[in-house]
Amino acid sequence: MDYFVGVDVGTGSARAALVSSKGKIVKMTMCPLEIFHPAPNFYEQSSDNIWSAVCHVVKTVVADISADNVKGIGFDATCSLVAIDKTGSPVTVSPTGEDKQNVILWMDHRAQEEADFINAQGHEMLQYVGGRVSLEMQTPKMLWLKKNLPSSWNRAVLLFDLPDFLTWKATDSESRSLCSLVCKWNYSADPDGNNKWNEEFFDQIQLRDLKKDNWRKIGNDVRTPGDPVDQGLSAKAASELGLQKGTAVGTSLIDAHAGGLGMIGCSIPGIFPNLQSRLALICGTSTCHMIVNEKKLFVSGVWGPYFSAMVPGLWLSEGGQSATGKLLDHIIDTHPATPGILKSLSGNKHIQQYLSELLQTMTDQKALKDVSYLTKDIHVWPDFHGNRSPLADPTLKGMISGLSLSVDQENLALLYLATVQALTYGTRYILETLEAAGHRIDTLLICGGLSQNPLFIQIQADVLGLPVLCPVEKESVLIGAAILGSYAAGKFNTIYDAIQTMGGSANVIKPKNECYKYHLQKYRVFRRMVQDQKDYREIMSEEFL
Incomplete structure (x- = not known):
């Protein structure tokens, strides 16, 4: 029997799955990763x-x-x-000077000044990132490295996006994925095959030295996700991985994009699998919102459109929220009632499950028709780590309205529910922005940790008024990675065939119309809150000394 391995390196762990050609996970495991936090806004690996x-x-x-x-x-x-040197060894990106710390993590926000500088140039390349480059992308981080650690900048012969680093370690190939380069490195790609680094853009942002050796430092061999990487696994990598030399290696994807690839083809009777009308949410520490289209649609505050970045031949638009799972953890972990709840939990029950059950009890006690009505007077603006989409403003802060002196578990449950709702209103804001630009969305797909939270899924369906599909095979990101390996191995004639075959089936959660109007009213409060925050900022910007 033929198998494929999918490898997913997330923020806090590396995972692998053994996957059948039908998209079934046979075995899966994970290993935690080190994260270094040497200064505020600095995150390294x-x-x-x-x-x-x-x-x-x-x-x-x-x-x-x-x-x-x-x-x-x-x-x-x-x-x-x-960052890698001429011997293949790590080069420090850290103010500590430790070469071991050679990875600037995606969520690192050190490069605010550099992002502001790049955006101030107003180059036409910025239209492909929603009008503003994010400080989470690689051009601001490279500029920071050049300015602040010039020795490291000069020592680094190769700068990789982490997915491309993995295929380099596996094969010794310096090839790069079109996914990483167009989404995070401001690489230009279009249907006519005129794919290139824009010299004018890099000159303008003071990174002209990257042109040396035909752009070798950031990549001159660019491939579509799933394309075979050279001769497959090197002898050294094969030994380290427990596989055969020459095993096919597929060109990589960013983790969220692998999740999109892994579930966009999932099927359910009665729902037409139109790839272009499905908004995929890949939920983890943060959430990515992905949709593909045959048309080149520019969306304000949304990254893209990126040609062939996830599905070959289609343009990808990518919205997102910088803190979702991380925000729910923060709300729970910082509440005084949490230690007592954790002590009382038995078995493998998760605290979020406990809170969901408590909310249902509170709903029954108050004789309410739906759990969502409990938060009539509690409202949250969820940008505790800035706004990625559609406002593209990393300086925005979180807001909570309706706090009291209560610190009991019922209070925690209400804050938890209001935060889940706020995250969903954030998705509604992104969806409305996508549709205003020409996208048409009739189905939501959700994978990742929050896809296993029934309360979160139902509220998504209720707020958006759309059916939500959750793949039966829960680990869509790992399925997506395995699809890359299957296509590289020649198992399928096209990657579309791989998507349809390995995407599997899904469960559908339908919206309850009962509280749709209530959510619209809360959404009005949600939109007002961010305007209030901007008004506060304007007031406080006035001279007071």
């Missing part, structure tokens, strides 16, 4: 630590089968920046 974790998880999932049966492997990872 170690590529040595990451590769070691990848080797561990892959060896584990293939341990019980013959390596001959593994025909291909695909990698996805966070869009983090990796």
Whole structure:
């Protein structure tokens, strides 16, 4: 039997899955990763630590089968920046000077000044990132590195997006993925094949030295996701991973995009699988909102359109929220009632499940028709880590209206519910912005950690008035990575065939119309809150000394 391995390197862990050609996960495991936080807004990792974790998880999932049966492997990872020297060793990106710390994590916000400088230039390339480059993208981070750590900048012979670092370690190929480059590196790609680095743009943002050696430092061999990488696994990598030399390796994807690829083809009777009308939410620490279209649609505050960045031949638009799972954890972890609840939990019950059950009890006690009505007087603006879409303003802060002196578990449950609702209103704001630009959305797809939270899923359906599909195979990101390996191995004639075959089936959650009007009213408050924050900022910007 043929198998494929999908590898996913997330923010806090590396995971691998052994996947059948039908898209069924046979075995899965994970290994935690180190994260360094040397200063406010600085988040770093170690590529040595990451590769070691990848080797561990892959060896584990293939341990019980013959390596001959593994025909291909695909990698996805966070869009983090990796610096490597001429010997293939790490180069520090850290103010600590430690070479071990050679990865600027995606969520690192050190490059605000550099992002502001790039945006002030107003180059036409910025229209492909919603009008403003994010400080989470790689051009601001490279400019920061050049300005603040010139020795590291000069020592670094190769700068990789983390997914491309993984295929380099696996194959020794310096090729790059079109996904990473167009989405995070301001690379230009279009249907006529005129794919290139825009010299004028890099001159303008003071990174003209990247043109040296035909752009080798950031990549001159660019491939479509899933395309085979050279001759497959090198002998060294094969030994480290427990696989055969020459095993096919697919060109990589960013982790969220792998999730989109893994679930966009999932099917359910009665719902037509039109790829272009499906908004995919990949939920983890943050959430990415992805939709593809045959047309080149520019959307204010939304990244893209990126040609062939996820599905070949289609333009990808990518919205997002910088803190979702992370925000829910923050609300729970910082509340005085949490330690007592955790002590009372038995078995494997998650605190979010406990809070959802408590909310239902409170709803029954108050004789309300729906749990959402509990938060009539509590409202949250959820941008505790800035706004990615559609406002593209990393300086925005979180807001809560309706606080009291209560610190009991019922108070925590209400704050938790109001935050879940606020995250969903954020998705509504993104969806409205996409549709105003020409997208048409009739279905929501959700994968990732929050897809296993029934309260979150139902509120998404209720607020948006759309059916939500949750793939039966929960780990869509790993499925997406395995699809890359299957296509590279020649298992499918086209990547579309792989998407349809390995995407599997889904469960559908339909909207309850009962509280739709209530959510519209709360959404009006939601939109008012951010305007209020801007008004406060304007008031406080006036001279007071």
